Amino acid sequence: MNLHNSPINSLFNILILSVIISLLLGGISIYLAKKIRLIDYPGTKPHKKHTNPTPIAGGIALLFSLLILIWITKIQVDNTLIGFIMASITIFLFGIWDDYKNIQPEIKLIGQIISAVIIISTGTRVRIFESPEFFIHGTELNFVIIDQVITIFWIVAIVNAFNLVDSMDGLAVGLGSTSSAFFVLFSLESQQFFVSQLGTILLGTLIGIYFYNSPPAKLFLGDSGAQLIGLLLAIIAIIYSPINAYQTSSWLTPILILGIPIFDTSLVIYSRIRRKLPIYESGLDHTYHRLLRFGISPNQSVLLMQIASIILGSSAFLITYLSPIFANLSFAFIFFIYVIILVKFDNNQFRV
Numbered sequence: 181m182n183l184h185n186s187p188i189n190s191l192f193n194i195l196i197l198s199v200i201i202s203l204l205l206g207g208i209s210i211y212l213a214k215k216i217r218l219i220d221y222p223g224t225k226p227h228k229k230h231t232n233p234t235p236i237a238g239g240i241a242l243l244f245s246l247l248i249l250i251w252i253t254k255i256q257v258d259n260t261l262i263g264f265i266m267a268s269i270t271i272f273l274f275g276i277w278d279d280y281k282n283i284q285p286e287i288k289l290i291g292q293i294i295s296a297v298i299i300i301s302t303g304t305r306v307r308i309f310e311s312p313e314f315f316i317h318g319t320e321l322n323f324v325i326i327d328q329v330i331t332i333f334w335i336v337a338i339v340n341a342f343n344l345v346d347s348m349d350g351l352a353v354g355l356g357s358t359s360s361a362f363f364v365l366f367s368l369e370s371q372q373f374f375v376s377q378l379g380t381i382l383l384g385t386l387i388g389i390y391f392y393n394s395p396p397a398k399l400f401l402g403d404s405g406a407q408l409i410g411l412l413l414a415i416i417a418i419i420y421s422p423i424n425a426y427q428t429s430s431w432l433t434p435i436l437i438l439g440i441p442i443f444d445t446s447l448v449i450y451s452r453i454r455r456k457l458p459i460y461e462s463g464l465d466h467t468y469h470r471l472l473r474f475g476i477s478p479n480q481s482v483l484l485m486q487i488a489s490i491i492l493g494s495s496a497f498l499i500t501y502l503s504p505i506f507a508n509l510s511f512a513f514i515f516f517i518y519v520i521i522l523v524k525f526d527n528n529q530f531r532v
Contacts (some may be wrong), residue, residue, distance in 0.1 A: 187373050191364065194253055196466030198384020201244040201252075206392045209244075210399050218279060220400050221461055234397055236279045236412035238353075238389055239404025243272045245385040246412075255377050262406065264378070264415055267295040271411045274405030285376050285460040288403070289336070296335040304418055305331040311427050312522045335414045339477045341441035342410030343403060344448055348464045348478065349395040354486050355440055356409040357386040362493040366500070370422040382412050395478070411440060425500050427508035436496035436514070440489045443467065443518060451526045470525045 213235035215221065220234050228485070246268060255261060277283055299305070308330060309323040333465035346352035367375035386409070392398045415435035417511025435442065444467045452459050471481035495514065499507045 194380045195384040198249055198295050198381050199388045202385040202388025205245050206241045209234045209241040213237035216319055218388055223441040226443050234425055235399050236402035237399040238401035240410050241389055242405050249381045259302040263299045267298040271295045272404050275407045279402040279404050287304055292336045296332040299330050300331055337406045338414035339410035341445040343406045345441045345444045346401055347468045349397040351482050352406050353386050353390045353393045355489055358489045359413050359437050372495050375420050423482050426504050428504040430500050432511045433496045433500050436492045439492035440485055447522050
């Protein structure tokens with residue numbers, strides 16, 4: 181193989197370019213956020229522990245880096261890419277609205293559903309009940325509608341998962357980077373260069389933003405940034421399609437790659453429902469906060485969550501190409517461990 185003409189060499193070029201552009205736009209976004217007074221002030225909510233006013237500029241840097249890089253790299257324009265861009269702009273606008281005005285959760289949910297519908301309208305959706313591998317399947321309208329509903333649920337769930345897990349400087353960006361890297365590796369294996377390009381753009385952009393978002397953060401992601409990361413990864417997970425793998429095995433891959441944000445969201449929802457507390461309010465009952473109460477330092481807590489994400493992503497590599505029975509048994513074992521840890525964490529004292 182001639183490395184200089186290989187897809188891998190092209191992806192490294194995209195990665196370097198993405199890092200450079202996001203570094204430049206990160207600084208510009210901080211300046212812009214200060215000018216338009218898009219600032220997160222200390223002490224406005226109990227969970228906000230930062231000591232200095234911090235620009236909410238992560239979403240601005242991420243969106244404009246994404247748009248510029250798609251234009252520069254000349255990714256093939258099709259309905260999938262159009263939906264990808266339109267949904268990204270939509271979720272960003274609702275997110276920046278929330279960063280400014282702290283809108284009601286119901287309005288945020290509407291924005292998330294609109295973004296998901298945009299994706300579906302351009303032909304991108306989960307295809308579980310339409311797949312001949314599943315024991316209930318078909319091409320009738322009712323099966324298509326079920327898959328569309330699953331798609332909306334998946335996108336809304338992952339968007340909110342990244343919004344919720346953004347509880348510490350660098351955490352959501354780091355988890356997003358890890359997930360992006362795994363999707364790049366998986367899509368290279370499946371020869372989906374389009375997915376590899378999108379994943380590499382996201383990875384490089386998040387690396388650049390991490391420079392500003394690492395502790396102590398010079399910018400915050402805000403809802404506009406955290407939700408956008410979740411949306412982009414949710415879409416990439418849908419369009420990723422492995423070759424030479426059973427769909428009844430590979431459906432587990434995105435769940436494992438995005439396992440830590442999913443765990444954090446499940447923990448918060450389960451804990452708050454159990455205690456009859458509002459799900460949508462910010463609090464100190466996330467995975468990160470509970471690790472702190474176990475006596476683990478802030479930096480070690482973030483690192484531990486990153487390591488867990490790497491372990492789950494690596495497990496996905498092992499499971500994806502197993503036969504359906506062994507893949508699903510392996511996932512059942514991981515899920516059993518997941519439940520044990522969730523219950524252990526839930527029994528740990530917390531404050532909302």
